[in-house]
Structures are given as C-alpha cells and as structure tokens.
Amino acid sequence: MMWSGIGPALSEELSGQAIMDEVSRRHDRPYEREDQKMQLVDARGNIEDRQVRRYAREGDGGLYRYVVVFDSPAGVAGVALLTWQNKGADDDQWMYLPAYGREMKRTAKGGKRNYFMGTDFAFEDMTAEDKAKFRYDRQPDAVAEIRDENGQVVETADSFVLDAYPVAEDVKEESGYQYRRLYIRKDIYFIQRVDFFDRRGRFIKSQHSRSLVNVDGQTYRADITVMDNEKEKHRTIIRVQGRDLNEAAVPAGNFEQRWITTGRHLKK
Amino acid sequence: MLGLRHRLLTFLFLAVTSALLATGIPQLRIDTSFDSLISASDPTKAAYEAIKEEFGSDNTTIVYIRDPALWTEEKLLALEKLSFALEDLPFVEKVESLFNVRSIRDRNGDIESSVVLDGVPVDAAGVEKARANALYSPLVTRNFISTDGTVTALSVNVRKDAASPDFDRQAFEAINAAIDPVRGVFTEIYQVGPPRVNEDLKTSLYDDMKVLGPLSLGVLMATIVIFLRSGMAAAVPLCTAMLSLIWTFGLMGFAGVPVNVLSAMLPSLVIVIGSTEDTHMLATYLTGLSEGVRGRDRAETRRLSVVFMAKHMGLPVLLTTTTTVLGFASNGVSEIALIRDFAFASTAGIAFNGLITALAVPLILSLAGPLPKKLLGTGTEGSPAAASAVSQTGEHPEETHQPSGMVRRVIALCEWACGHPNSVIAGTVAMVALFGYFSMQITVSNDPISYFRQDHALVQDVEKLHRDLSGMELFYINLQSSQPMAFKSPENLRKLSEIKAFIMAEGKFDNAISLADHLSLVNREFHGGDPAQMKVPATADLVEQYLLFFQRSDLESYVSHDFQRVNMVVRHNIHNSHELTLALADLERKVAEISGGTVQYYLVGQNLMINRAAEALMVAQLQSIGLLLVVIFVMMSLVYTSLIGGVLSLIPNIVPIVMTFGLMGLLNIPINPGTATVAVIAIGIAIDDTIHLLSFYAGESRRTPDRQQAVRITIRHEAIPVVSTSVALIAGFLVLVASNFSIVAQFGMLSALAMAFALIADLIITPVLMAKVRLVSVYEILLLKVGRDVLAKSPLFEGMTSYQARKAILLSQMTEFQAGARLIRQGSVGREMFLILSGDVAVTLERNGEETRLATLSAGAVFGEVGFVRDQKRSANVDALSDGIMLTFEFERVRRNMWLYPHIASRLNLNIARILGERLAETSTHLAGSRQGEAA
Helix, strand or coil: CEECCCCCHHHHHCCHHHHHHHHHHHHCCCEEEEEEEEEEECCCCCEEEEEEEEEEEECHHHCEEEEEEEEECHHHCCCEEEEEEECCEEEEEEEECCCCCCCCEEECCCCCCCECCCCCCEHHHCCCCCHHHEEEEEEEEEEEEEECCCCCEEEEEEEEEEEEEECCHHHHHHCCEEEEEEEEECCCCEEEEEEEEECCCCEEEEEEEEEEEEEECCEEEEEEEEEEECCCCEEEEEEEEEEECCHHHCCHHHHCHHHHHCCHHHCC | CHHHHCHHHHHHHHHHHHHHHHCCHHHCCECCCHHHHCECCCCCHHHHHHHHHHHCCCCEEEEEEECCCCCCHHHHHHHHHHHHHHHCCCCEEEEECCCCCEEEEEECCEEEEEECCCCCCCCHHHHHHHHHHHHHCCCCECCCECCCCCEEEEEEEECCCCCCCCHHHHHHHHHHHHHHHHHCCCCEEEEECHHHHHHHHHHHHHHHHHHHHHHHHHHHHHHHHHHHCCHHHHHHHHHHHHHHHHHHHHHHHHHCCCECCCHHHHHHHHHHHHHHHHHHHHHHHHHHHHCCCCCCCHHHHHHHHHHHHHHHHHHHHHHHHHHHHHHHHHHHHCCEHHHHHHHHHHHHHHHHHHHHHHHHHHHHHHHHCCCHHHHHHHCCCCCHHHHCCCCCCCCCHHHCCCCCHHHHHHHHHHHHHHHCHHHHHHHHHHHHHHHHHHHCCCCECCCHHHHECCCCHHHHHHHHHHHHCCCCEEEEEEEEECCCCHHHCHHHHHHHHHHHHHHHHHCCCCEEECHHHHHHHHHHHHCCCCHHHCCCCCCHHHHHHHHHHCCHHHHCCCECCCCCEEEEEEEECCCCHHHHHHHHHHHHHHHHHHHCCCEEEEEECHHHHHHHHHHHHHHHHHHHHHHHHHHHHHHHHHHCCCHHHHHHHHHHHHHHHHHHHHHHHHHCCCECCCHHHHHHHHHHHHHHHHHHHHHHHHHHHHHCCCHHHHHHHHHHHHHHHHHHHHHHHHHHHHHHHHCCEHHHHHHHHHHHHHHHHHHHHHHHHHHHHHHHCCCCCHHHHHHCCCCHHHHHHCHHHCCCCHHHHHHHHHCCEEEEECCCCEEECCCCECCEEEEEEECCEEEEEEECCEEEEEEEECCCCEECHHHHHCCCECCCEEEECCCEEEEEEEHHHHHHHHCCCHHHHHHHHHHHHHHHHHHHHHHHHHHHHHHHHHHC
C-alpha cells in the first residue's frame, strides 16, 4: 500500500465523522433487494455455492429490517433469517428452518459477532451501522489495494482511511472487533475495502468490493464483494446478479414472520 | 599381533582414526521423535497421511489448567492471554479452547449460538453464564472442561516442521514461555503432548547418559579389581571402551545415525560387554607369566607373554566378538527406526571395541603390562593367574591348587551336574517347558509414555489429564463413502452415533466426537434441550439446515467439504499396547459391522501406528533371534566341523532365552523397544562363555582320555573367567535399572537375569553336553603337526583328505612311547588300535618261550586292529624299537566320537576293514606257505 499525503484541500480538512456522513448521504438507500450468488471457499479451494435473496427496508427512526432467503442448494431452500433493528436495544432475529417446522425460532440476543450461516460475514457486518455509536479516526490517506477472489490485487483506489472504533458501551461489549479500517474511495465516497481487527487489535479479515456500478445519482453498489478471512483461511464471495432499489421490491409485509411461515417467501 | 609387531604403526592408526572420528561427534544428534517408533511399512500409513492432510494433524499438545477459582474474571483473563500467546506461536495451527468451541443452546425457546467464552465476560453474571454453557455442552465437557468446572484445557494443534530436528524442543520451550507469564495465576498448569514427551525423553536420556555410563564404569572397575586384583586390568578396558565410544559416536555423527533412548545406554554396553574380552585376554596374559614365560629383559618377558596371550586367545576372542556383534547387528532387520539405529550404534560399538581391543591390548601390555615380580603378591587363590594357570601342555593346577569359597562351590555344582547328566537334562527340559509355557503369555508394548517410570512427572500429568478431562492419546475413525454428500444422510450419520454409543458403553476410550455429535446437539437444543433428542436429525434437509449453524472451521476436523468422508476423534489414555490392541480389535469389529458394505472405514493415528509397531517388535524380535541362531549355528558347525556340534553349542544359549521370555510372561513385562533387544544381545554375549568353555574343552579332551576328567579340568580353568565376566555383566546390566526409563530399566534387569541364566546354563548344561561329545575345532585341525608322509602312506587314512585325516587324528589320543617299552602284550585283552606317527616298533610272536619277530612297523603303520574290532586276546607282542609317538584309537571312544562325523567314521571303518582283510590275506598266505613248508 502506498501512502499518499496529497489530496484536495477540502477533503484534507474533513473529519472522519464527516466523511462517514458523506458516505451515508451518497450510498444509503431505504429499500433494497439483491439476488446474490454466494460462494464459500475453504483453504483448499473447495467451493460451496448458494443462491440467496436479500431484502432490506428502512423503517421508522432510520431502523432497518432485513430478510435473507436461501434458494439453493435444495437442502436449505426456504431457510430464512429475519432481523429487526431496535432503537437502543438488541436486534430481534428469527430463523426459519423449513425442515424443522413451521415456527420461526428466535435467536438469542448478543450474537452479533457470530458468523452468519457459515459465511465470513459476522451478523454485525451485515447490518447498517449506527454512526453515533462509533468514532471514526482519520488516518493518512492511502491507495487501497483491492483484491479479487483469488487474492490478486486487481485495482487500486485513492482513499480516505478511517479507523472505526466502537464507543457506545453496548457495541463495545458486543462487537468482535477492536476497530475496522475503512478505505473510502475519494471520488465517490464508497467504502471499497474494510480491514477487520479483533478485540486484541489483530488482523482477522478484509472485505474487498469491486465492479462498482452507479445505481442511482451518486449511489454506487459493488457487484462483487469478497470477504477474505485470513484467520479462518476461508473466503466468502458474493456476486450480485440482480438489484432493485425500489420500495415495491421490498414491501413491508416481507419483513413479518407470517410472510415466511406461510411459505410466501419461497416465491422469488 | 599388529599391536605387538608394529607398535608405532598401531599407535598411529588408533590415534589418527580416533582423532578423525572424534570430529564427527559434534554432528551427532538426538532423536526422540515418535516417527522413529513407527514401522516404515505400516499398512495404514498412507491412509493416515491422507486423513491427516484432510482433517488436520493429530499432533496435539494439551495445556492443562486447574484452579478451584477458574471461573473468575482474573483467571479467565489470564486464560485468554495464554490462548492468545499460544495462537501467536508460529508453529501453531490452531488453539481450541473455551474461547472458540461452539455452544448451541436453547434459551427458553430462543436458540443461542456462540462460542463458550466469547471474550472474558465483564461481570459475574456473564462469567456464570459462560460456566453454565461450558458444563452444559457435550462437545465441551471432558474435552475442555472437567465435570466440576475446575479444570480446563487448551488444545494446541501443532504443525511440525519435519526439517527441523530441534522442533520438539523449540515447541516445548515456546509453549512453556507462553505459559510462564500466567503460571502463578493458576493452581496448576502444564503441557502434555508430543513436544513434552520428546523433551522429557531427551532430558531423561541425557540424565541417563550422564549417570549410567560412569556408574557402569565404576561397577565394572570394581568387579575387575575384585576378580583380577589388578589396577592395570581395570585400566585397559577403560581405555578400549573410551576409544570405542569415540569411534562409534563419531561414526554415528558422520552417518547421521541419531542417539535415541536405546543407544543412550551404549556407553554402559560397550564398557560392560567390551570389557569381557579384555578380561579374558588379560587373564591369559597373566597365565603366561605365571607359567613362567620369561625373556631376557622386561620388554622381552612382556612380548613373550603377549605372544602367549595371542596364541591362546586369538580364535576365542575373534569368535566371541563376532557372535556379540551378530547379536546386536541382528536387530538391524527391525522395521522400527529406533531399533535399527540402536542396532547400528551397538554393532559399531562392539565391533570397534573388538578391533581396538585386538590392537590396543597387545600394544599396552607390551609396553606397560604387569611383570612377574608384581604378580608375586597377587597370585593368591581366586586370581586368574592361579585359576587360569592351566598349561595347555603341562600340569593342571587342581593338583596343587584347590580353589575355595564361591568358586569351589560353583565347581562342586558343575561336577555334581556332570555326574548326574540325566537329572540335569530332565531338569532342563522341565524348566524349558515350564518357562516356555509362561512365555506364551508375553504381551507387547510400544507406547512412549510407558517408557517412563510410573513416578515420572509426565506420567503423573498424563494421568491427571485423563482423570479430569480425556486422555492425551487420540486417533481417528474415518468413514468414507463413494457417494457425494453421503454424510448428510441421517442413515450414514447414525453410523457415527452407533460407533460412539459402542465406545462410550465399552468405557475403554475416554471420549469420541464426530459430526453426528454436533448435529445431535443442535437437534437437542431445537427441541428445548430434551436429552432424548440428542440424536441425529431425522431428515437430510434438517441435517443441511442445522449445518448452517457451523462455520467450516468448526467442522473441518470432522467432515470433508463434500461430505463423503467423516472423521471421529477418539481420545484415550491406554498406554499398554496389548490392552489397546484388544480394545481396538473390538472397536474395529464393531465399526466394520456398523459401517456395512457401503462405507469404508479406517482406524488411523500416530498413536495407533506406534502401537502397531509393537507387533512389528515381536516379529522383529523373532526374526532377529532366528537369524542370530542360524548364523551362530552355521559358524559353530563350521568351527566344530559338525552340525551336531553347532546344535549343541546353541542349547546352553537357547535355554536362558526361554527362561527370560518365561519370566517376562510371568512378571507381565511386555516386549517393548528395550526388552525386545534382550534376547539377541543375551545370546550374543552368553555364547562367549560357551565358546570359551568349548575351546578349552576341545584342547583338553585331546590330552585327557577321561572325559569327566577333561570336563572337570575345563570347569576349573574356566570357572573364574566365566563367573567373573558374567558377574561383571550382570552388575553392569543391573546399573541400567537406575535408568529414568522403565524400558531401559527392564532391559537392564532382564539382561542381568539372562546373563545369570546363561551362566548357570554354561556351568551346568554345557559340561553335561561336553561330556557327551568330543568336538574338534577347525583351529586345532589346522594347527596339528603331523607329517604329510604319515597321512599319505597310512592305510588308515586311505581315501581321506588331509583335513579328514587330521580330524580323525584329533578324535583319537596321542601317546608318546620310549624305546624298549612294550606297547601290546600277547595274550592280554584290549580294544585299542594304534597308528604310529613317529618311531619304529617290532611285532613279535612268543611261542614256547621263543620270540619270533613277525614284522617291523614304522610311521603310518597300524597295529592292534584285530583287538579293535573284536574282543579277543592279543596274538602278538608289540615293542618300541625307538622313541616315538602313536595315536591310540580306543574302540568305544571312537564309536562315541565318530557319531558326530559319520563320513569320517565310515571311511575309517572301511580302511580298518581293508587293513584286516589284507592282514587276513597275508596270514592266509603265510599259513599256506607254512603248510606247504610243513608238507614239504
């Protein structure tokens, strides 16, 4: 990584918080549905493919609700995970295993740092972050190296560098990270790379986003995201095959248990 | 004799070789690795390597931590710190502990999935919850937490750097360094695992070498001084042993053969075994002096005594060194590197000692050997100068010198045995049968932990781990299917559950964890923690959906990515190979039954291969014994020019081995890498005394017609050297009992016993066997001085090679006669036949007071042959016309002696028949002539 101290005068003066605000302003969207091809790659290169749908909808007070539905492999088709963010409290989360029965199983609180369904994403990596609960320390700007699914550097991005430390006690306690280092592409304020450091400050994994597409105005999305888990010698690759930012794509009803327990979520 | 003739050259050779080989010593390395305990041809090795590659190494070190107040923030913080420190070690693949083992639990209908200790809880409630979670999960209890919650373990998976010979020490020290900062925090903390075992093996091995070598030396010197009463006699073996060790360790350094648990006893072995030859040689040197070998000056006296020694000890020393070397070398066929390396080291050690002894002893003695005046005060009873003062040609000391004390009792016992051959044989057969029966109960063992004494800290630590958690040892049960995703099917997963149920019901192994346990746990918790639901999910879809709760890293030790192969990790604490073999046999039968035809199974692990090598030990043991017995048989048959002679020389050496094995069976001492070498080494050493006894007897029986008498003389001459070397060996071997290793201590104890048995066998059985036969050694045949013309022209040896004729001569008795002596009196009865070697005799017929000379016979001629074949009166007188030597063939003796050499016997008989025939023809002609004369 090459250090670069040169940047526009304006951005030189920006605080970490201000940069994050700009990131949110440009890229946060209240409604989103993605069709993802998810690949889990182990240390030997064995690949497990999954097809999932991911729904997100912003509710009152900027709180989001999420649903992830598995479509394949056949054995897990219909598995769903429903998450509701709560104001000043732990998220609510329910899991649906069709083979187990019609009821949804609530997952106990406080599992944010657990990995999500065998991927390299922790639950806390997959939900919107409450910026008030973090401190964003600005680091010298840098050229971020973006790696592909094979670990090769395929592009670089002139970036702001922020270290995100949890400051709210609840997050501090729950998070699996001491801090995350965010590389934010200067030209579009897009977080293109995140390095994760565990509670002792040791590097665990890094997330690389590429094939950026301008989906709306100043809003960008990555079609390929690789989470390269150094510690677990494991990698998760997400390829977005379809995306819809319209409200109609994520009706509020989709975020209710009924939608899932009645099997309506199976309809793609 | 090089050491005598070319003293400077010999000295230079010894000095230069020692200097050169000494440079190899710094390259010497120590090998205590487990790999050296595994048979190279283990049938599961390939499967093991593949399974290890896929499911991770079974090279696991466990850090055991005990503290009654373990579940406090302070202690848990220390535990976390330790876990991080271990994770940071470069050779550590992963650290499994309460900090990363998964807990899945029902919480009032909610499902909770997390690691047991997701960081150290910040309050007492969090600590208590974590403790409860740990004690709740069947994947955690007895694996990472004791049932009372006071003992936990960190399981450190180590990726061994095979290229680094020092790896284990470094790993052991690095893990200890990680432990040190928190050592004071916990009541008890220690590591066990291959690095610790290797390190403790190494430390104990160094301690052994430091203690046992000097101790053996002390014991040996004391024994020699007691028996030989000569400081010089003690110094010489010391010199030769030191040089031999320098040569051996230097060669091992150059050849890359490491020192291991067994070769650590090499200094003791070389000192003890190597000294026996020195002792025999010194005893003979002193005998030479006591027999009056004198030169013009000191140097000449020493030289002549050395010549005397070389003449009498050359063959026996060569033979005994060879057999001992063969004894050690025959371990070289073992498939286990530990034993092969030991075979190399010990063979080189003993062979070098033989060579150095042959060169250095004559050199040292010729320069600084004791002289007669110094002997004056030492020629007391019991000294070899007295006891071995048996001239090969002259008088025997027993006539003037009566031994006393222990030696007298030993001799009395031998003589009693000689007088009661049937009792001895019956007793021997009974003992062999009894001990042979016990030996059937022998078990095998090859577990590194069992090498240590029970009171060793490592053994205690391993026991504690087993008691509180699960044993340190582990192996894998690997099931493989040809069907993709086979182990997502409940039917196949249930096979794992059934195997586990069998293992837990049998109670022989401590714990077994597989994919089925992980899935059963999720199933249980999805059903409110109902223990009855601790079973494999009912459908394949449910299996697949439950699997979403696990990271790949949670399961990679248990299932392949394609679910075609599953791996059950079994932990145990069985350190007795026999017990383990039985438990495994039961398990394997059950696994075969459960897995059915569709699923292949493998039971693999370093632990199992080490165990299986125990079987290889048994096989190698039998192979080595067989090989050695064959080689000794062939050698002794050649030396004594008789197959039966070869067999007879083996009997006194097989008996102690059977006794030793029987004792092992009786006392439940297993065959392990230490005791496996006892038998061959014991044969190799014990045959030495047999050889010394047989060589002396072979010479003696030519001079002493009465066999019992010859045996008695042999015993009296050999009792002290044989007893003293045996006592020295027994004492030397007993020193090993002080070893840090139970296998070396057992080796020492059993070898001492084998030596004691061999001593008894040599003193009781060998004399009985000797009294039954007359052996002729090749050496004697070659040394025999008989004129070629005698052999060529004597009708008795017609059709025989010179070699056969010499042997026939050696089977008879040589007698000198003086001119005028009457050799046969007409009318007397005698069953002897005579062959004139030198001088002339006259055959005369006495009739009516008148003597008629019938013939004059000279060298090569035979007389008395009629009496030899038929018990009748002599028909003529035979008188010596000059001084001369004749051979006496006594009928009964020839018959007895010749059964070992049937070819010579038949030739001899044929020739006697021919002589008789010719005599008959001559007599007939003579009679016919007389009658014609009378008629005329």
